[in-house]
Amino acid sequence: MLAALPRSQYLGLLDGLKSVALTFGEVLYEPGERILHVYFPNDSLVSLLTLVEGHRALEVGMVGREGMVGVPLALGMDVSPVRALVQGAGVALRMKSARFCEEIRKSPQLRQEVNRYTGALMAQVTQTAACNRFHVVEARLARWLLMTRDRVRSDEFRLTHEFLGHMLGVRRVGVTKAARALQGRKLISYSRGKIRILNSKGLERTSCTCYEIVRDMRDGVGK
Amino acid sequence: MLAALPRSQYLGLLDGLKSVALTFGEVLYEPGERILHVYFPNDSLVSLLTLVEGHRALEVGMVGREGMVGVPLALGMDVSPVRALVQGAGVALRMKSARFCEEIRKSPQLRQEVNRYTGALMAQVTQTAACNRFHVVEARLARWLLMTRDRVRSDEFRLTHEFLGHMLGVRRVGVTKAARALQGRKLISYSRGKIRILNSKGLERTSCTCYEIVRDMRDGVGK
DNA sequence: GCCCATCCGTGCGCTGGCGCACATACGATC
DNA sequence: GATCGTATGTGCGCCAGCGCACGGATGGGC
Secondary structure, eight states, rough: OGGGOOHHHHHHHHOOOOOEEEETTTTOOTTBBBBEEEEEEOOEEEEEEETTTTSSSSSEEETTTSSSHHHHHTTOOOOSSSSEEEOOEEEEEEEEEHHHHHHHHHHHHHHHHHHHHHHHHHHHHHHHHHHHHHHHHHHHHHHHHHHHHHHOOOOOOOOOOHHHHHHHOOHHHHHHHHHHHHHHTTTTETTEEEESSHHHHEEEEOOOOOOHHHHHHHHHHOO | OOGGOHHHHHHHHHTTTTEEEEEETOOEOOOSSSSOOOEEEESOOOEEOOOTTTOOOEEEEEETTTTTOOHHHHOOOOOOBEEEEEEEEEEEEEEHHHHHHHHHHHHHHHHHHHHHHHHHHHHHHHHHHHHHHHOOOOHHHHHHHHHHHHHHOEEEEEEEHHHHHHHHOOOOOHHHHHHHHHHHHHHHEETTTTTSSOHHHHHHHHHHHHHHHHHHHHHTTTT
């Protein structure tokens, strides 16, 4: 995301940015907690989850290098409404909240980039909401795998059915059943937490159109 | 929402604002269409709906006098990702998109107000997403009625079960069943499109906690 | 005072997902 | 290479919501 800024702007930010390693399962924010830093994922991947008591988590957004974690801060809120969970380990650039707020005041270009991303994220959340309401687990799982692949740029990643259940808001067993169906059609293969996409075209056909809609929104909004 | 601005700012906006009557069922935006105006509801009420082909509409947000319709514009998007449907007839102040973009550049206070509301809306959408996924129709209906009441400031309003189905993303019959249950417990009464809330405390107990969460978020964010 | 459009009530069979519980299978570790 | 924790497979009864279809009621208009 920062790459979209004019070079001079980017250089000005550099001394406020610290490169940090995000590890799988790390929680960057909990709902209701103050936001201390914002993150610009490089090759890492962060999930935004809502928590409703008595239910498992539900993913409402996914942030990779195209975006940032901590959008609410740019909107003048200092607490996060969601849990931000590192779902793909990797590197991110981190900035202190105060510094970020200052930069955003000083730089209209940064402001604009953040705004554009906020809009895209909002649209993603909206689409995901409808998807979670209407589509069956198998289609949603397919969509989720494709979205993840797009962001980590790899056909293989490590996640258990249990974990996926918390993304899709369903039971582990529901994931197992859907995953088995996909495996049966040779679209994916998996074993003990390692998932590999075998046939992404086929997956796209199985997934709901939400996949393309979200992808095109993001691309439309300029990287 | 505009009322939160300093008086001088507000006066500066006045000549760009036109008071318009919104009629029930009027569509302000369709998904993918250009946003021509933004609206600041006064006593009117606007629903934001996602459309997924093959399914009925699903409400993701509700805008009353506390907010505005057309947030994406402030984020640099000129098309709406949602349908904006007038759900409660009444008056709103309207401004042309170009003028709004200009004003927002000129006035940091307006910018800030809009940002704050954007954050609140985002949180609302997020919460609604989880609610729509996890909670049963009866609880969601209760929540919806309460939220509507808070915005129109009246215990009675006109809407059919069919219409409510499109808000909650369920069949008309599903609404009928839930509404009947609520009526049986003397929480509401209704007949031919006229709904009246009889016992709002009781409704709150039936509704999911999402109601309070969304309400408190909004109040927390000033106004 | 009748008619008709609209709104509401009910029934039926079906399916996806739920909670719960237990059976297998792999792999790291000692 | 036996052990144990974690990951995956399967089964069962249950229920909310679905699509479809039709019957009943109410009120506005002529």
